[in-house]
Amino acid sequence: MGDRILQSRSDNTNIKYFGAYKRWECFIKSHGFSALPADSIHISLYLNSLLNKGSSFAVISAAVYAIKWAHNMRGLPDPTTNSFVQNLLEASKRTAKKPVYKKDSDTNLSNIFSQSDDLLVVRDLAMILHSFSGFLRCNELSNLHCCDVKFAEGYFTVVVRKSKTDQYRFGSDIVISKGGTAACPYVMLKRYIHIASINLESDSFLFKPVYRSGSVCRFIHKNKPLSYTGAKEAILKRLSLVSESKNFGLHSLRSGGASIAANNGVNDRCFKRNGRWRSESSKDGYVADSIERRLKVAQNLGI
Missing domain, CATH: 1.10.443.10 (Intergrase catalytic core)
Incomplete structure (x- = not known):
């Protein structure tokens, strides 16, 4: 049944959440507290530490959704709904957001290799x-x-x-x-x-x-x-x-x-x-x- 429950999300999403959750688990256990179930105030402190390190919004949101995912998989109450957690998540959109640079593109190569059979x-x-x-x-x-x-x-x-x-x-x-x-x-x-x-x-x-x-x-x-x-x-x-x-x-x-x-x-x-x-x-x-x-x-x- 556990495998079926995991299939509620794509394999790539599960891999992403698992990695983000393990980073949270490593952090909180090093301070002597439980990762699952987690305390909302501990999650808030974790997010704050990520922001202090200059982590991007993508990293912050991945941490929040990974912790939510882990609790949902175990049928535990979701600690990420706490107002402190949600406000820090919103704050990361402003304080940690980096400008997005779209890459240029050019496909004018065919003439260079028009005779190549490599x-x-x-x-x-x-x-x-x-x-x-x-x-x-x-x-x-x-x-x-x-x-x-x-x-x-x-x-x-x-x-x-x-x-x-x-x-x-x-x-x-x-x-x-x-x-x-x-x-x-x-x-x-x-x-x-x-x-x-x-x-x-x-x-x-x-x-x-x-x-x-x-x-x-x-x-x-x-x-x-x-x-x-x-x-x-x-x-x-x-x-x-x-x-x-x-x-x-x-x-x-x-x-x-x-x-x-x-x-x-x-x-x-x-x-x-x-x-x-x-x-x-x-x-x-x-x-x-x-x-x-x-x-x-x-x-x-x-x-």
Whole structure:
């Protein structure tokens, strides 16, 4: 029954809460008090100590919700509803909030490697264009299977089995059109599939780690997805050729694709569906309006 209760939240959420709870447990036990059940005043002192260390709102909120989660899992009264705890949580939004810097994005790499048939290079380009055009998060990209891709005339469909915004695993599909430039995701993916001899009926991961030995470049034998670190290193290495790598992050591709689509007037409902956003605020956080669109505000005031 315990395993079933844990399944009320996603695996990633449980891992996050468990880590935050263990940090709370270590803190309070070092002072000789109980972590479970916890006393509200002790939680308040813990949050205050985190704020004194300069912890961000994300760390503070994770601590509060982890303690709440641990008590709920045991059927114990929730000590985080105390006004001291709630006020400290609210205070952390103001005192610990750090400015958010959206990363820039650039996918103008295809011309540089237009003649390359190196598996590693073409895999990286396919990942970049895939993420850019499909507004994909890193974990959505790495968890794609070969059979999740279906080609049609002039476009291909990608099935996203697991997404941050799809807690009940209904799955969603993305359609990506064929383009007319060297940076066409349709052509690049076809090229990658050909070079890697990928079987689209296979349930193997689409983007896997690659090893190089002399002139040989091949997938590793084990069927495992590319890790976050591996994907980050591969993508930043390519993007650094066209701009300073410090201006990029893995979310650059999702944010960059979303911004260009929004500024080119893509239908809002289709735009939101392509990015799998649950709320308007989440969607808007990814879009950097162009100066032309921003100027239209004053231009339409009739002055």
